[in-house]
Amino acid sequence: MNRLIVMNMEPKKTSKRIEVIIFILFALGPLTGNVILVLFGVLSLxxxxxxxxxxxxxxxxMFPFALIQLFSGAISDIKGRFPVILLGLSVFGIGMIVASLSFSLTVFVIANVLAGIGFGFVNPVLIALLTDITPGPKISKKIGLLGAVANLGVGFGPLLAGLIINIGWRYLYLIFLSISVLGILIIFTLRRNQSVTKSDAGIRAFFTNLAQEIRRLPVILLVISAFLLSHTSIATIIWTSRSFTHIIPETISGIVIALFGAMGFxxxxxxxxxxxxxxxxxxxxxxxxxLFIANIILVFFGNNSFEALPFTSLGLLFMGFAGGILMTLVMxxxxxxxIERRGALAGLTTAFQFIGIAFVPMIYEPFFNSGGISLVYMIIxxxxxxxxxxxxxLYTLVKKIDNK
Structure with missing residues (x-):
């Protein structure tokens, strides 16, 4: 594929500013998607x-968030990172406005669809942009930090919601709107000084990128891993939070989820x-x-009662730690x-991760209804x-490829 370098060489200060906004925005997706975990009670009323x-x-x-990511990363390989991010943040901001004005579950669902579509254009492109501006030897470190920030967003979102719902849950979405507007302004300003890698190819190259990658066995194993990870650590925190509703106070639930996120960080x-x-x-x-220490603790000692809360919390700490490690490895x-198709691979990986998360409520609900949280832990x-x-x-196959 022919590559064009657009604009000037980026100054180091500009790269650092871009790194900062990448980390902030990357936390925004899980922050938004996970506040619902402690809003079950207040929004049901x-x-x-x-x-x-x-x-x-x-x-x-999660569904629109995931599906858009199937294409947005590859689009950014062709059209450039910044235009795709700006488009996504604009749609996401509209979703936040609708969410803050919601008066029914239907409107709230529409708001979430818009937010998912918008952030689907942002999430994988941030990963690719970070690796674009990072020297090869430092990529693992930067990806580790990015994964850490995402896990912090998973935990901090519910904690933030637990603290703010006493004032008004709508303020949460106004905060997210403010962050997205700030992101738009900063990205729009920095794009004029930042070198951008994009392709002179068109839509045919876009489909070629996706087709070439999805046929490779390591990539197939990669996306399966991302999907399964959503049904371990993320499924655990979603259904534990659901089981806490009207049993464990929202503030305590928020703290427990925050600890999960801190361990993921x-x-x-x-x-x-x-x-x-x-x-x-x-x-x-x-x-x-x-991962298996967490599973053992939760299966044998965890449930949603106050008496079991210390054991459940301990299991969640190990689960958060495992999820943080394994998802960072996948990223x-x-x-x-x-290297040539970082955007496409980032999009495929995060898409399957969030497709998995979207299926978590539907897949686990029958088990929860018939056997409670204990049966859910057994399935996990x-x-x-x-x-x-x-x-x-996946590890064995990639190691063989690297040794050739």
């Missing part, structure tokens, strides 16, 4: 629906350094061990398997065993 009805808000955001942060210093194998081993692979353990096999196969 606001919209006069049962708490379970609000689960529709998760796939309403720690896991992602340490993974970047571990890959750089010791390689992928050690990070993968630590992540998988943490690292997405940016190193094909089974999914973890499949994930163990897929990640091990």
């Amino acid at each position: 606001e919209f006069s629906v049962i708490p379970s009805a609000l689960l529709i808000a998760i796939p309403s955001f 720690l896991g992602g942060f340490l993974t970047g350094f571990t890959i750089k210093k010791k390689g992928v194998k050690l990070a993968l081993t630590i992540g998988l061990i943490s 690292f692979y997405s940016q190193t398997l094909s 353990l089974m999914v973890s065993l499949i994930l163990l096999f897929v990640l091990t196969l």
Whole structure:
């Protein structure tokens, strides 16, 4: 593919400013998508629906969020990163306005669809943009930090919601709107001074990029891993939060979820350094061990009662740590398997991750209704065993390719 370098060489200060806004915006997606975890109670009263009805808000955001990412990363490989990000933030901001004005569950769902579409144009492009401006030896470190920030958003969103709902839940979406407007202004300003890599090819190259990558076995294993990860760590926090509704106060629930996110932040942060210093194998081993420690604690000791809260919280800490490590590893692979198609691979990987999250409410609800949170934890353990096999196969295959 022919490449064109547009604009001037970027100054170091400009690159640093871009890194900062990348990290802030990358946290915004999970921050927005996960506030619902502690809003079941207040929104069920606001919209006069049962708490379970609000689960529709998760796939309403996640499905368009995921589907758009199938294409947005590859589009940015061709048209450039900044125009795609600006488009996405604009649509996302409209979604936040609609959410803040919602008077029914239907309107709230529409707001989430708009937000999902908008951020679908942002999420994978931020990953590709970060690797564009990062020297090769430092990519693992930067991806680790990016994964850490995303996990912090997962935990901080519900904590923020738990603190603000006493003032008014609508203020949450006004805060998110303010962040998106700030992002638009900063990106629009910085794009004039930043070198941008884009292609002179057209729509045919766009489909070629996707087709070439999705046929490769490592990429197939990569996207399966991303999908399964959403049914382990993310499924755990979604359904634990749902089980806490009207049993554990929102403030305490928010703190527990924040600790989950903090451990994810720690896991992602340490993974970047571990890959750089010791390689992928050690990070993968630590992540998988943490995953199964979490599963054992939750299956045998965890539930949604006050008495079991310390054990449930401990299990969530290990689960958050494991999720932070393993998702960072998956993102690292997405940016190193094909340097020329980083946007396409980032889009495919994050798309399948969030498609998985979108299916979490539907897949696990029958188990929750028939056996409660304990049965959900048992199913997550089974999914973890499949994930163990897929990640091990991915690592082995990539290692063989690297050794050739």
